[in-house]
Amino acid sequence: MRSRALSPITSAKAQLRKEIGYQLGLIEEEEIEKQSWTVQRTLIESRQFQAAQRISVYVNTKAEILTDRIIHECLRLGKELFIPHFRRKDPRMRMLRLNGLNEFENLDSTLWNIRQHSQDTEAEEYVGTGALDLIVMPGVAFTRNGDRLGHGMGYYDKMLAEHEDLFGKQPMKVALALNEQIIPNVPLHPTDISIDSILFEEELSKKEMTMRIGRRDSHQS
Template sequence: MAAVRAAKQALRREIKRRVAALSEDEKQRQSLVVSHKLLRHPKYVSAQRIAVFLSMKDEVCTQEIIKDVFKWGKSCFIPRYESNSSHMDMLRLHSLQDMEALPLTSWNIRQPAEDDNSREEALSEGGVDLILMPGLGFDRSGSRLGRGKGFYDTYLERCIKHPRGKPYTIALAFKEQLCEEIPVDANDVLIDEILYEEDE
């Protein structure tokens, strides 16, 4: 366990360095390539209930995807992370205006306030068809390196217990976030598919 933890920490530093070297223009360009791949993806097209992360500076930008979710009248759910645990809920987002009005967290991402109990949690009713996964690093076999809090692994465990079962998971990545192999332990849940800009 300690060896895996140390390997993950070293890899996190390496990937952060690679992504930090990207210009804003390059991140925007790759984000659009990945977004367009997703919007044509059969799993996205058929999904009605989609969980999307609100991207941070070092992640593929999800703005275009969220716009598209609303354009097609799909249900959009976004994470609310609890800062002092690994608990996360996926709460209903009603519109782009709703998103812009959300409070900013200390991590500089928008999420529903802790006392905002008016929103539907995805698993309380119909479950989720598709979860778009953030992460620091990924390998081609579906292993994911998160930020170390375990939010998504814990949430997927809850999904697996839901009557709908485990949703399809797609990670969105910059090419620079791909690794030969991510060290994993028993709690890490594999991702079904990783979308990134492939070299022609």
């Protein structure tokens, strides 16, 4: 039996994932750490992060902006923290509570080499205790205006739609990206959810330089 042909958008997404994935594989670990330092610092210092009490943060894998510092800061500040959990043959991504630094440091790499709770975990899911204030998301590629290309499973789109069904709203959606993940256009399906804010080192460095120049000029005038 011949398989059903992929739609043009699905095919374009698959090709783009291959292209971006190849480019990300060329980035040195030191460069990822450098970009991550700026991005994590900016998020932690942001008004949105400081005000949020219930936060979901992805646990990074290779060739993603690191999130360990963000997770440590959430735990230090006593915020309610939830991290993704994936199960074999389950199309639904769960967000499970992370209770402390020791628990975080003892997470195992399981499906797709992602650090997460064990497959038989009894960790609490966020849906039982209320809406999230902020969700920090990964992705393959992004545009500056908030379009996102995920990994192709639709986990975050489904999770955010579920959140809106349950609580009548979506959390603030922030994506963290490497400079190499920012592209002009992303092919989209109608069900793809856009993000509210994207943080990447190149843009943040430009803004910081502009602020420094502005402060210097004001002192000289």
